[in-house]
Amino acid sequence: MLQIKSLYLEIQNGTESVEILKDINLTLQRGKFYAITGPNGGGKTSLAKTIMGIYRSNKGAIILDGEDITPFNITERANRGISYAFQNPARFKGLSVRDILKVASREGDESDFKRLLKAVGLCPEEYLERQCDSSLSGGEIKRIELASVLLKPSKVVIYDEPEAGVDLWSFEGILQLIKNHHNQDIITIVITHHERVLSVADEIILMSDGEIKEMGERERMLELLKYKFRCESWEDCEGGEKGGFRCFRS
Numbered sequence: 001m002l003q004i005k006s007l008y009l010e011i012q013n014g015t016e017s018v019e020i021l022k023d024i025n026l027t028l029q030r031g032k033f034y035a036i037t038g039p040n041g042g043g044k045t046s047l048a049k050t051i052m053g054i055y056r057s058n059k060g061a062i063i064l065d066g067e068d069i070t071p072f073n074i075t076e077r078a079n080r081g082i083s084y085a086f087q088n089p090a091r092f093k094g095l096s097v098r099d100i101l102k103v104a105s106r107e108g109d110e111s112d113f114k115r116l117l118k119a120v121g122l123c124p125e126e127y128l129e130r131q132c133d134s135s136l137s138g139g140e141i142k143r144i145e146l147a148s149v150l151l152k153p154s155k156v157v158i159y160d161e162p163e164a165g166v167d168l169w170s171f172e173g174i175l176q177l178i179k180n181h182h183n184q185d186i187i188t189i190v191i192t193h194h195e196r197v198l199s200v201a202d203e204i205i206l207m208s209d210g211e212i213k214e215m216g217e218r219e220r221m222l223e224l225l226k227y228k229f230r231c232e233s234w235e236d237c238e239g240g241e242k243g244g245f246r247c248f249r250s
């Protein structure tokens with residue numbers, strides 16, 4: 001179980017301190033598939049990065065299977081079984097795809113690397129020796145990142161917009177891979193703007209303005225997203241869009 005208790009995140013932006021996450025409380029169970037959605041800038045990636053230890057919270061606690069991991073850094077959290085597939089994966093000059101998969105897998109061997117590369121739609125013969133630098137396209141680096149996350153033994157796997165940069169023809173296959181990787185021992189969290197991803201989640205979490213606005217079982221949340229959280233008119237939402245997410249600021 002992953003528990004997030006009264007979590008706050010402030011980031012220093014020049015001389016200003018910006019409050020990014022406010023009083024986040026969540027209890028996520030193993031075996032469940034969660035989707036986090038909400039308007040741009042709502043705090044989804046910041047929450048993922050705070051769980052992973054990339055951002056350090058100012059207040060609150062993160063507890064994994066009864067252990068308080070709040071003071072732990074990224075490596076310690078990764079060792080506890082938290083994995084994160086970035087929205088925009090980093091590129092590593094001087095490292096090959098094979099090197100990246102080796103670091104990720106710990107126990108995996110060449111046959112696992114080939115199997116996973118094939119599964120994400122990349123031909124191993126063509127990609128294993130490729131440098132993980134800017135020569136890779138956005139979709140290619142996203143697939144390599146996905147392969148590396150799927151190679152790791154994990155308790156919590158966070159996928160940040162796995163649909164981003166992936167072509168229309170491959171998206172369903174990528175989603176199936178994520179679903180197949182999910183099991184009773186894993187907490188799967190997918191940050192997404194895609195209704196197809198929402199349609200396979202057990203529970204949906206709606207974030208906006210750095211807060212959790214609503215969370216619950218898929219069907220109820222899909223109804224809410226369709227009706228309650230849509231603007232009916234421009235007047236409903238200062239500066240909002242008709243048909244877009246309701247503005248929570250008012």
Ligand SMILES: Nc1ncnc2c1ncn2[C@@H]1O[C@H](COP(=O)(O)OP(=O)(O)OP(=O)(O)O)[C@@H](O)[C@H]1O
Binds near residue numbers: 020038047
């Ligand atoms: N390092 C940072 N410095 C300043 N502001 C930041 C930083 N990281 C995030 N923010 C701000 O925090 C807010 C939340 O950003 P975040 O990336 O978590 O949103 P998101 O819900 O993932 O958005 P999207 O759907 O667009 O990916 C945004 O307003 C963003 O500009």
